[in-house]
Amino acid sequence: MIAVQILGFGLIVLVAWDAAATVLHPDREGLLATAIRRTVWAVTTLLSARLSRLGTYVLGLAGPVIVACTFLGWILLATVGLAVAAWPILGTEFAIQTDLGAPTFVDALYFAAGTTTVLGYGDVTPLSTQAELLSVFGAGVGFTMFTGMATYVLEVVSGVATRNRFTLAVHDDARACGGVTMLTDCLGEAGVDETRERCRSWAEHVRAVDEMVHRYPLVGFTYRSRRPEYDPEPALRHVAEATVTALVATGYAPGLRTAAEALCSALIRLQSTIAETYLGAAVTSALADPEPTDRDRAAVAAVDRVLSGALGLAVPPAEHQQATETVCRTRIFLEGLHRWSRSDVPLHEWDE
Structure with a gap:
């Protein structure tokens, strides 16, 4: 009898820990929550890829279904x-x-x-201290879990709104163009000061998304919308292209260097956070030790030509090592991200 009760209490403690790690801890996600997230996302993306007309609608259900299944799993196991x-x-x-x-x-x-x-319907009443303590313990665990889940839902809504503000801001700045054009036009039309402020603004958006993904891995990149301007992949691609362009542009406008490097640091951190959370050890390892290829160097050279042509300047002899590594990281990251979401990898603007 005691062994059975210990088994029951152990299961309750494990479920409570899983819920607390996911809802309360800023650096953890429970094992059950992780398993449910990965399973539901894999099934959803598979269905989305096979259902061409309903694919976007099905993918949009992934986030709510993950949250609902996770909460239901905690409640059932605690029960x-x-x-x-x-x-x-x-x-x-x-x-x-x-x-x-x-x-x-x-x-x-x-x-x-x-x-x-x-x-508590009242038809099962404790008669001993042990039974009373058991009832109070169960009610306390249940109340705490429900309160935590309700708070988590509110925070999730706020976090998704933060990510959507990022995607919308980049979408509006890009105006159906790529990140290279976005940064080049800003530099040519508004000048270095405005471009520097734009880079700082993008960096702030990127840091906010990084914190959101880090804090809410359960839903950070699984909550999707049917509207394409809310998709995170194009926004991340455009910002990466703009970051590379800003790094190359420092050869023409040295006053842009600090803002460009800050944007690059924020982007690299976000790519690492997303890779560690969703994409697996292979992508994470490749991002940590990028090995640029001739293709990456050719991409940077293409960006340099676009910039020099738009600004009417000669191309200065420069290696652009940081820009080249950023191109390499971006390729690795976006290829992994699109494999994870089972979507086609579009061409970068520097490849067109």
């Missing part, structure tokens, strides 16, 4: 754990108002469900 703990003493330590005969495990589940959801 089962409390039922296992209560079952051995249900017939002796509780007064049961029923005509169904000797209590069974189904009755224990009924008691546990009513206790963890803090409903």
Whole structure:
């Protein structure tokens, strides 16, 4: 009997830890939450890829389904754990108002469900201190979990709004063009000062998204919209292209260097956070030690030609090592991101 109760209490503690790690801890995601997120996302992206007309709609359901399944999993396992703990003493330590005969495990589940959801119908009443403590413990765990889940939902809505502000800002700045054109036009029309402020603004948006993904991995990149301007992949591609262009532009406008390097640092951090959370160890390792190819160097050279042509200046002899590494990281990152979301990888503006 004691062993069964210990098993039940252990299950409750594990579920409570999983929920607390996901909802409360800024650097952790519970094992159950991670498993549900990966499973639901894999199924959703597979269906989305096969259902051409309904694919966007199906993908838009992934985030809500992940949250709902995670919450339901916590509640069900906590209920089962409390039922296992209560079952051995249900017939002796509780007064049961029923005509169904000797209590069974189904009755224990009924008691546990009513206790963890803090409903308590009153037809199963504790008769001993042990039973009272068990009831209070179950109710406390249930109330805490429901309160935490409600708070988490509100924070998720705010976090998704932060990400959407980032995608919309980049979408509006890009105006159906790529990041190279976006930065080049800003530099040519508005000058270095305005371009520097634009880079700082993009860096702030990127840092906010990085914090959102780090804080809410359960939903950071799985909440999707049917509207393309809310898709994070194009926004990340445009910002990466703009970052490379800004780094190259420092050869023409040295006053842009600090803002360009700050934007690059923010972008690299966000790419690493997303890779660690969603894309796996292979992509994370490749991002940590990029090995630029001739293709990457050719991309930087193409950006340099666009900039020099737009500004009417000669191309200065420069290696642009940081820009080349950023191009390499961006290719690795976006290829991994599109594999994860089962979508086609579009051409970069510097490849066109």
